[in-house]
Amino acid sequence: MKPNEQSYSKSRRLKNQIKEVVTNPYNVIVVIAIVLLTYLIVFPLVDMLSTTFHLAQRDLRSVPGGVAGEFTFYYWQRLLASDLTMKLLVQPLVNSLIIGAGVSICAIALGSVLAWLMVRSDLPFKPFFSLAVIIPYMIPSWVKSQAWLSMFKTPRVGGAPGFVASIMLNMGMSPDAIETVLGPIAYGEIAVIIVLSLHYYAYTYLLVSAALNSINSELEEMGEIQGASKSLILRRITLPLVLPAMLSAVILTFSKAIGTFGTINYLGSPVNFRTLSSELYSNNRSQNTQTAFAMAILMICIASLSVFINQKLIGSRKSYATIGGKGGRSTPIGLGGWKPLITLILIVFFIVGIIMPVIILILESCMLKEGAYSLENFTLYYWIGEGNPNIMEGVPGIFKNSNFKLSLWNSLKLTFVNGVFGTIFGQMLGYICAKGRGTFHGRLVEQLVFIPYLIPSVAFGGIYLSMFSKPQTVFGVTLVPALYGTFALLTLTSVVKHLPFASRAGTSNMMQISGELEEAATIEGAGFFKRFIKIVFPLSKGGFISGFMLIFVSIMKELDLIILIMTPTTSTLPYLAFQYQNQNCPQASDCVAIVMFSIVFLVYALANIFGDADLAKSMAG
Amino acid sequence: MSKIVLTNVDKFYGKNHVLKNLNLTIEDGDFMTLLGPSGCGKTTTLRVVSGLEKPQNGFIHMDGQEIVNAAEAKFAPPSKRNLNLVFQSYALWPHMTVFDNVSFGLKIRKEPSDVIEKKVASALERMQIGEYAKRYPTELSGGQQQRVAIARAIVSEPRLLLLDEPLSNLDAKLRVDMRSELKRLHHETGTTIIYVTHDQVEALTMSTRIALYRKGELVQVAPPLELYDNPCNLYTADFIGNPSINFIKGTAKVDASGMTVDSAVGQQTYDRADMTPDAPTSGTVEVTLGLRPEQVTISKVQDDEHRVEAHVYSGMPAGSETLVTVRVGKDLVTVKELGSTHYGSDEKVFLGFNSKKVNVFETASENLIKYCV
Numbered sequence: 001m002k003p004n005e006q007s008y009s010k011s012r013r014l015k016n017q018i019k020e021v022v023t024n025p026y027n028v029i030v031v032i033a034i035v036l037l038t039y040l041i042v043f044p045l046v047d048m049l050s051t052t053f054h055l056a057q058r059d060l061r062s063v064p065g066g067v068a069g070e071f072t073f074y075y076w077q078r079l080l081a082s083d084l085t086m087k088l089l090v091q092p093l094v095n096s097l098i099i100g101a102g103v104s105i106c107a108i109a110l111g112s113v114l115a116w117l118m119v120r121s122d123l124p125f126k127p128f129f130s131l132a133v134i135i136p137y138m139i140p141s142w143v144k145s146q147a148w149l150s151m152f153k154t155p156r157v158g159g160a161p162g163f164v165a166s167i168m169l170n171m172g173m174s175p176d177a178i179e180t181v182l183g184p185i186a187y188g189e190i191a192v193i194i195v196l197s198l199h200y201y202a203y204t205y206l207l208v209s210a211a212l213n214s215i216n217s218e219l220e221e222m223g224e225i226q227g228a229s230k231s232l233i234l235r236r237i238t239l240p241l242v243l244p245a246m247l248s249a250v251i252l253t254f255s256k257a258i259g260t261f262g263t264i265n266y267l268g269s270p271v272n273f274r275t276l277s278s279e280l281y282s283n284n285r286s287q288n289t290q291t292a293f294a295m296a297i298l299m300i301c302i303a304s305l306s307v308f309i310n311q312k313l314i315g316s317r318k319s320y321a322t323i324g325g326k327g328g329r330s331t332p333i334g335l336g337g338w339k340p341l342i343t344l345i346l347i348v349f350f351i352v353g354i355i356m357p358v359i360i361l362i363l364e365s366c367m368l369k370e371g372a373y374s375l376e377n378f379t380l381y382y383w384i385g386e387g388n389p390n391i392m393e394g395v396p397g398i399f400k401n402s403n404f405k406l407s408l409w410n411s412l413k414l415t416f417v418n419g420v421f422g423t424i425f426g427q428m429l430g431y432i433c434a435k436g437r438g439t440f441h442g443r444l445v446e447q448l449v450f451i452p453y454l455i456p457s458v459a460f461g462g463i464y465l466s467m468f469s470k471p472q473t474v475f476g477v478t479l480v481p482a483l484y485g486t487f488a489l490l491t492l493t494s495v496v497k498h499l500p501f502a503s504r505a506g507t508s509n510m511m512q513i514s515g516e517l518e519e520a521a522t523i524e525g526a527g528f529f530k531r532f533i534k535i536v537f538p539l540s541k542g543g544f545i546s547g548f549m550l551i552f553v554s555i556m557k558e559l560d561l562i563i564l565i566m567t568p569t570t571s572t573l574p575y576l577a578f579q580y581q582n583q584n585c586p587q588a589s590d591c592v593a594i595v596m597f598s599i600v601f602l603v604y605a606l607a608n609i610f611g612d613a614d615l616a617k618s619m620a621g
Numbered sequence: 622m623s624k625i626v627l628t629n630v631d632k633f634y635g636k637n638h639v640l641k642n643l644n645l646t647i648e649d650g651d652f653m654t655l656l657g658p659s660g661c662g663k664t665t666t667l668r669v670v671s672g673l674e675k676p677q678n679g680f681i682h683m684d685g686q687e688i689v690n691a692a693e694a695k696f697a698p699p700s701k702r703n704l705n706l707v708f709q710s711y712a713l714w715p716h717m718t719v720f721d722n723v724s725f726g727l728k729i730r731k732e733p734s735d736v737i738e739k740k741v742a743s744a745l746e747r748m749q750i751g752e753y754a755k756r757y758p759t760e761l762s763g764g765q766q767q768r769v770a771i772a773r774a775i776v777s778e779p780r781l782l783l784l785d786e787p788l789s790n791l792d793a794k795l796r797v798d799m800r801s802e803l804k805r806l807h808h809e810t811g812t813t814i815i816y817v818t819h820d821q822v823e824a825l826t827m828s829t830r831i832a833l834y835r836k837g838e839l840v841q842v843a844p845p846l847e848l849y850d851n852p853c854n855l856y857t858a859d860f861i862g863n864p865s866i867n868f869i870k871g872t873a874k875v876d877a878s879g880m881t882v883d884s885a886v887g888q889q890t891y892d893r894a895d896m897t898p899d900a901p902t903s904g905t906v907e908v909t910l911g912l913r914p915e916q917v918t919i920s921k922v923q924d925d926e927h928r929v930e931a932h933v934y935s936g937m938p939a940g941s942e943t944l945v946t947v948r949v950g951k952d953l954v955t956v957k958e959l960g961s962t963h964y965g966s967d968e969k970v971f972l973g974f975n976s977k978k979v980n981v982f983e984t985a986s987e988n989l990i991k992y993c994v
Contacts, residue, residue, distance in 0.1 A: 009693060012693045013692065013693040014694075020696070514712065516708045516712035519706075519708070520706070520714070522673065522699050523699045523700065523704070525726060525729045525730060538716040539716055
């Protein structure tokens with residue numbers, strides 16, 4: 001009865017077990033994924049941490065008796081407990097937290113209200129509005145800052161005054177009076193918070209509207225039958241159901257806001273408003289790598305803490321949004337008498353918040369002298385001008401400019417290569433996460449992939465710069481040559497930094513494919529690759545395209561991440577715009593920004609028309 | 622066309638022990654139904670046989686060939702087991718036409734395209750869906766999708782066909798049609814079939830043998846009628862049969878010649894020959910009588926001295942039959958009567974039954990001690 005004993009053979013068992021692991025491509029892919037992720041994510045992190053504890057050559061003078069490369073607490077002590085702490089850490093930290101909190105509150109409120117109006121109410125012109133609310137996501141925050149400056153710039157900072165200031169000047173106000181009125185609006189925390197809120201509300205909007213979409217309106221109707229008023233239903237039924245989505249949006253917004261650098265540079269630096277990320281950038285720029293990394297680690301801690309709190313808050317509720325799956329019917333809720341007013345407010349909001357910045361940018365790009373709104377001042381020089389020594393030190397207009405062409409080519413190459421690789425890796429990792437739900441390797445991959453999300457962009461660029469500027473060797477064999485100044489480094493940095501998004505999109509995409517569809521193919525004798533090509537890929541095509549879109553859009557406008565890695569030959573459009581702005585030539589910068597925005601918009605529109613891509617779907621994973 | 626032997630199979634999901642030392646033999650050509658309430662391990666058994674799940678312990682042999690040997694971590698891949706599976710959800714690939722769905726496995730086996738076409742056409746024809754070959758699954762009704770799923774499973778002429786609750790997504794009328802279709806399929810192809818269901822009517826009408834599960838263990842494996850007539854314990858008796866069997870508590874005096882049972886339905890005496898080998902041989906034991914509703918007759922007059930007086934609790938005429946629940950002493954007894962008769966509440970009636978047909982169970986062990994003959 002019990003053949004166990006007679007046919008049992010330990011060696012055969014071992015042989016079978018090894019064969020099983022090795023011949024299953026899934027296992028091989030999981031192993032490769034874990035090794036690569038460890039190398040590309042965990043190593044840099046450890047490297048960064050250890051850098052902060054080792055004395056650099058250039059700091060030998062500050063540490064009496066120090067030896068270069070020796071273990072030291074010098075940098076941490078200097079950052080955390082010295083006379084410089086206040087200036088170096090506390091003030092920027094407070095500023096960062098103010099920005100983070102302010103932007104989170106404003107963006108969440110704005111995004112949630114818009115999402116509710118768009119999904120659940122009987123708002124008119126929905127197709128138009130739902131396209132319009134996505135546009136801010138496509139305009140980089142630093143372009144918005146640029147537009148903000150064009151609008152509110154005061155005469156003090158040099159250069160021409162902005163739109164509002166010139167009107168005030170024309171009305172006869174003194175520059176000092178303008179400074180008092182406009183100064184606080186034009187620069188500093190209020191400006192930063194408004195601009196970033198107008199940018200990051202898109203995250204909340206996408207996440208919350210996806211959650212709202214998945215709620216069956218019968219749940220709300222049940223409340224109505226029980227006699228609850230509309231506001232009670234909103235508070236007691238709808239809000240708790242979308243709360244998990246809102247909390248994830250808080251995390252996303254908060255960590256993005258404290259990690260942002262471009263906007264701070266534009267709107268903060270004129271009034272010496274500094275945050276951790278801008279400090280990190282300037283320290284990194286000035287070769288204070290150790291201090292910069294120590295700051296980065298602090299920022300990672302803050303981000304991790306916020307994620308931790310978020311998980312504690314959400315707890316087991318996390319899955320609300322997906323429980324309903326496709327929520328049967330959805331009956332719009334009447335706005336009643338408020339409808340015209342709300343519609344009007346929205347239209348004004350879109351004109352002021354979205355269309356106006358774009359128009360100002362376009363206008364400004366055609367002004368010979370910035371800020372002078374008259375017909376004589378009109379020029380297309382910055383677009384198509386041949387080099388004129390009197391303007392921009394003889395730099396020709398962007399379409400005649402080899403720098404621009406190079407940057408455009410680089411940008412397109414970078415976004416395309418990244419879109420393709422990022423999407424493939426993201427979907428593969430998503431596949432592992434989805435199939436490995438509840439297993440050790442599934443959780444491990446999920447955690448590893450999440451780490452880049454916590455590392456501020458500027459710092460991430462910094463780590464990769466220091467790690468890959470020397471050849472990578474193992475036992476004397478060069479695995480990766482020195483990558484400094486190469487396109488490969490740019491690509492690697494962008495792909496890895498965007499993995500959290502890409503793999504999240506991949507996971508949600510793969511979760512939609514029922515396991516039985518694959519099992520049915522297994523029964524028919526289809527191997528792993530056959531299944532992937534014949535079943536998984538065709539069924540997840542839409543998700544692939546959405547994932548591609550997501551990566552494309554965010555890399556096209558990426559500035560913070562690659563700013564430290566940039567060399568003249570690898571310059572991209574955002575970097576070029578940034579340079580023009582720093583050279584005090586906003587018109588050229590505007591031109592570049594407009595070109596970039598047009599590309600993003602075009603690709604988005606194409607993907608929407610032909611590929612049935614949905615940004616919200618890939619975000620909501 | 623194949624014989625499957627499962628020996629000492631254990632399956633855990635984490636700490637959850639789903640299959641507990643399962644031993645089951647499925648004979649060549651059997652229509653074996655795995656029956657039980659949800660979560661009892663029947664689908665897991667099917668998946669273990671198919672190769673989609675790997676058991677932690679045990680062996681599976683197919684026609685004498687070892688396909689699973691958990692001790693040596695040997696698990697033949699599903700495609701090497703010459704079987705096919707119909708999923709509860711059908712698992713039709715939505716991006717492929719009916720033809721592509723059905724021909725998928727043949728293409729993987731690299732059969733020549735004219736053979737593929739012939740085989741697919743014949744499988745579709747057999748399931749009477751030949752005209753839908755070019756359609757996509759979403760363009761078909763539930764019943765048609767079901768037929769495609771079965772066609773996909775039989776096109777490769779597997780030796781073993783596994784069906785996982787294939788009819789549970791169909792409406793009641795289609796379900797009855799598909800039942801006879803599957804029975805015909807089994808008859809025509811002679812393939813060994815393992816069929817998972819929680820519907821006892823499906824199990825009783827279609828199978829050659831039924832394996833009844835309880836919480837990961839086999840309770841009884843027997844042909845349908847045997848399972849119905851002589852359930853081995855109270856669990857089986859209660860699970861099989863609709864309306865459920867009536868249980869009446871009683872006391873039995875057992876001696877070498879047989880036993881005498883006293884209960885609310887009177888006194889019955891049984892021969893030792895009708896009793897199970899494991900039944901007690903002496904003493905007084907608490908017993909439970911099992912009385913199938915259709916074995917009880919009901920009369921408004923006491924035309925026989927053996928009839929027991931009862932009072933109507935509720936009557937439910939349903940056209941072809943009438944279900945009457947009556948109160949006998951403290952027990953409620955359901956009676957199934959052909960035709961429709963009206964009974965008033967609390968009406969006095971008289972019950973009769975053939976005492977030979979009664980199952981007797983020992984209350985303490987729950988086991989059958991007297992056969993229905």
